[in-house]
Amino acid sequence: MTQTRFDAQVLKIAALVGGSLSSARFLFQDLSAEAAFCASRHRMAFCKVLDAAVDAFAIEYLRSADTAQAHNAACARLDAIVLLRKSPH
Secondary structure (H helix, E strand, C coil), rough: CCCHCCCCCCCCHHHHHCCCHHHHHHHHHHHHHHHHHHHHCCCHHHHHHHHHHHHHHHHHHHHHCCCHHHHHHHHHHHHHHHHHHHHHC
């Protein structure tokens, strides 16, 4: 995954929560750590898992408007999301 793609994800989070770039970077880095763990555990591509984590965060944030709640929900749902994306449709 390129730095450009990382930057785009950070900007997506920043635009969503309306906060500073440093706050968005912190959220992104934490979601990245969760995604890396999940990707290695389920043997999936890191970029796919990271995309799932950022998408899960965005969906929950739009529902709750609470950054901490959205972050916790995204991390909690990440295993399920990865398993669903991994399974054949």
